[in-house]
Amino acid sequence: MEMEEGFIHPITLFIFGFLFSQGLNLSPVAATSTIRLGDELNSTSQLVSNDGVFTLGFFSIEATNYSYLGIWYTKDDQSRRVWVANPNTPIKNNSGVLRMDTAGRLVITAGGTTIVVVSDKSGANAAATLEDNGNFILADETGKRTLWQSFDHPTNVLLPGMKLGFNRSTGQNWTLTSWLSDNLPSTGAFTLSWEPTIDSASGQLAIHRRGELYWTSGLLEGQKFVYMPILNSDIMEYHYKLRQVFDENGNYFTFDAITGSFLMWTLLPEGNILDGGNTNFYISPADFVMGISWIMGV
Ligand SMILES: *[C@@H]1O[C@H](CO)[C@@H](O)[C@H](O)[C@H]1NC(C)=O
Ligand SMILES: *[C@@H]1O[C@H](CO)[C@@H](O)[C@H](O)[C@H]1NC(C)=O
Ligand SMILES: *[C@@H]1O[C@H](CO)[C@@H](O)[C@H](O)[C@H]1NC(C)=O
Ligand SMILES: *[C@@H]1O[C@H](CO)[C@@H](O)[C@H](O)[C@H]1NC(C)=O
């Protein structure tokens, strides 16, 4: 029997499959999740987390042609950026390069000049890895000590495992900051923060607009905030396990993923929170000042 033209023998396929599955360096830009001293990431290369869920790389915005270093869900066809390294320092072309400098800091350079210092911390023997939860961690490979992590420097998105609140030992306050507009990641008008009650028995989310209180979620009661009735309700899929943590080193709000893809809460430029995991449900509409309009509407 004649073989059809273009027929690929199963053994050939097998061998190729084997080569790929072994991750042999068939291509110089084979996906990796880690960057070390001497490595460079430019606009044509990316880091991919081990399980493939998250990608880190440069992206550019069509309206401006500015480029930024960011993280996104690899398969998100809307390419929503869940983190941006340089929101206020765009690169005006696509010549940005992420590298580790000799001090072990992560920096972005363009034309050989350092434009942005991504990690303020450094260490000898440091390596930065994009983890499966979307956290980009700079760690000391010898001591396995975390030196710096993107989850400690959130932009406008809260991912499962990220925290809103503060660290008692470092005084760090984890807050989200909205983009200025859909095309400008630079600091916008709104922040989302965690406000514990005085006795630290519970807490609520607060949105401030240019520093002034704009909206609060009401206290967390079980798996709902009082003024976020849509969240985890019957009309939207139950995706999040909400947790408030009060212990010796922190006081914060976080959530875990239950099911679903592209789970994220985004603080939009207009001051509302969008749940990306639920085909884009607004969970805190902008006109729900202090939650009052919602209550009156029910
Ligand atoms: C990115 O790096 C690769 C490999 O070093 C190189 O071949 C490519 O030309 C670079 N791309 C840009 C846009 O500089
Ligand atoms: C962005 O770059 C492209 C290609 O160089 C160009 O055609 C376009 O006009 C630029 N857009 C802006 C907003 O500068
Ligand atoms: C690209 O932009 C950066 C600043 O964002 C600048 O330092 C660099 O010279 C530019 N490179 C080119 C080739 O225009
Ligand atoms: C954290 O920052 C937010 C927004 O700026 C502020 O409202 C809140 O009081 C801060 N929390 C602490 C503990 O500093």
Ligand SMILES: *[C@@H]1O[C@H](CO)[C@@H](O)[C@H](O)[C@H]1NC(C)=O
């Ligand atoms: C607070 O910071 C300390 C010191 O960096 C760290 O060990 C601890 O894990 C942090 N706490 C939280 C809740 O992230």
